[in-house]
Amino acid sequence: MDRRNFLFNTSAFLAGSALLPSALRAVAPSDIVNFGVIGVNGMGWSDLNGMLHHPEARCVAICDVDKNVLDKRAAELAKKDIKAQLYGDYRQMLENKDIDAVIIGTPDHWHCLQMADACSAGKDIYVEKPIGNSIAECRAMVNAQQQHNRVVQVGQWQRSMQHFSDAIAFVHAGKLGNVRLVKAWAYMGWMKPIPKKDITEPPPGVDYTTWLGPAQKRPFDPNRFHFNFRWYWDYAGGLMTDWGVHLIDYALYGMKASNPRSVVASGGKFAYPDDASETPDTLTAIYEFDGFNMQWEHATGIDGGPYGRTHGIAFIGNNGTLVLDRGGWEVIPEKDKMEAVAYQKASDNGLVKHTRNFIDVIKSRKLEDLNCDISTGANVAVNAQMGNIAYKTGQKVYWNADKQQFTSRDANKLMTAQYHNNYKLPK
Template sequence: MNRKDFIKTSTVLAASSFFLNAKGSNFLDRSIRVGLIGVNGMGWSDLNALLKNDGLVCTALCDVDENILKKRAEELQKRNIQVETFVDYKKMLNSSIVDAVIIATPDHWHCLQLVDAVNAGKHVYVEKPIGNSIVECQLMVQAAKKNKAIVQVGQWQRSQQHFKDAIDFVHSGKLGKIRLVKAWSYQGWKSAIPIVPDEPVPAGVHYTEWLGPAQKRPFNSNRFHFNFRWFWDYAGGLMTDWGVHMLDYALLGMKVSDPKSIMASGGKFAFPDDAGQTPDTMTAVYEFDGFNIQWEHAKGIDLGPYNRNHGVAFIGNNGTLVLNRSGWEVIPEKGRMEAVSIQPSLDNGLDKHMENFVASIRQRNPQVSVLLLTLGCQQPQTNESKEAAQKQLDENKENKRIVLDFYQQMFGDKDVSAVDKYISPQYIQHNPSVADGAAAFKLAAAKWFEGQPKTRIDVQHIASDGDLVFIHLKNKNPDGSLKSTIDIFRLEKGKIVEHWDAQQDVPKNAANAHPMF
């Protein structure tokens, strides 16, 4: 595995969830109408968990595979649930029949669809990982804030009681000084992906729409539906599939976000000749002050640490707490503390997570929800004030810069541009009107900022239809430091019609690290 591929997976530690002020009705007098975008696999599980709540009704389904779309609509019809179906998710968002949406599409679509959804006035439940790049995550958070939407990400362990109980024990100090945290996923069920030839697009599949912003390629069944996660164009393999869950709890238990350094080794050791691209075996070590967090994953075998195929272990001087979806226990060092027998899981994490999401929408109160991990920053948990949450985010502003520093050390100043595609999305535009929109934006932006002091305007086109772009502006402060703003614009017919930004101070030593600064 080369260094660049490692960074793509390891630095997107999956922003987990963020909750903002709800907008619109509090839904105390009517049902919440839900639409699902991406109806196969986890999206179907999410919808069924959501529908267990009273006052919820599914009104719309959307998928670019008309075969699975028809199948799911028929399954709902058997339960006396009538839905309208869509192939184009924007048509669903622009309709008046949904209040909230579930986004369960491949990872490379999450950013565009979430931004479009909150701009359309919808609340959003989006599958993990939140995005495929740091800038995508930034844009998603800003769009949600601007629209005062409630957004929850599908890291449902945060709503499960035994996970909370285990972290309370870790925070009690009974384990003594924790010197190492292990997180892992060993997936024995996952075998090699056989190489198959490209083929014509199956009937009923809108393949160009499935690709969206990803690189244009011939249709290949290996890259479609579930297996998309093993290809760099769309996802990041087990690190971004399972790592986002387990590393989230490693960070939460240790109350940290940004490591001092990262190192890793891995590759396709189990199935070197299969069709997948992401590593099937990998170890990563994140260095913090006084302890390390270690991630490891493997396909094709189940016997992970402590005879568990997934989990998190907090290794202290007095004992080790081992936690996974089944429960938790404490294994003592001899004579230093009492053992804690297995405390089993007694609830359904996904169901609880959906209850939490619904309560936030109904009460128009994001603090009902468990505040999770946003852009790698550890936010305060339930019942902490918005002011405390903002303070925590401010204290962790450096989270976006550690990758830049890492790349500077690894490649040197001349090659630091290599970080671009891991910080910003590398969207491929298949619609010629998009290129026209980008060109129109550059002209409009020049006029928009005419006469304003600036050192540079950098443009990164983000939307699939050419109507949404964002730029990074640098302005010098009196002390010589730079102030950076992420400015987001919406265009109509080549003219800027909407603009918002998020400001952040940038230290001098990061000023030339990347165009975003």
């Protein structure tokens, strides 16, 4: 199933998806949260719809560098009696004093700059994952939040799902015994080869220069635009960062872990060696922590992942194994060492609950109540970047916790964001 459509194809979401215009709901003016959206083509649009489930949320502005997308979304909002102001430049939108919060749903290489600018403008922020496209960007984003003390929720909406919390509570209870290995994986059977396309002029209405932003200047390639930007190093980190931040997040959470001692990774374009993408379609990374290993693996074009699941996390203990994914969790006993736990099915919608949590904290200003704050998002994004760095260097890379850097010069070079076109990493 397409990751973008996953949210909208679940019965839990469809049951509550009647998006009545906020203006028709009885809400005290002091409780209204006016928000704008930067990037409304993919997850930004999904996040906007999740936000509109809540009567306090008012969409007053949307921004996109593709006027075709902008006009399409404006028309869709108008059908719900929502009139949003349209922007092509997010910086102009941030100058709007009526906006309390923004959703950042742009490609990964823009997250850091836009979040830092939104913090500086006094906005609260819901930023899509992965938060940054480099370790340096992750650090800059944490610093921006701390400097301006804004509410920042990272779009790892699984953090708001009850069955994920229940599964982790079971892991922390110790019933699995000594957990020595944790596996996280994403097998994406729906991902097909990306055919090579001719270089063209940007489509009419697309501000391609702004879309590139800090990324290297290149002629317009339709393969690199919109959804498929994920498979190009200039803008993202492939499946390792796209799905890895969701799943590695819970591997780390369950093991109460932060950064590994070492990482080694191997893979490549084994499934589609001649297609147009850059990032590996097949990858295995092994993270060494004190007392356990974590293994990440992904593969495109295949649905037959471990334990018969396309994605998931498995905590493998001496007494049994807990297997967890978006659909639910179960415990498979190791012979007769513990009782099995039957499949516990998911019962709620993570995106709706995640946006609810964001709005609640905007009103309470209790940042500790966020289900996925910027530090949590940064921790898992850094781990995903470590896996990609190990892959790129072809080395087993070692992490110096005191210096917060690798022991390898080659690996350390890849920690820093490479900005172009006169853009600078936020300080």
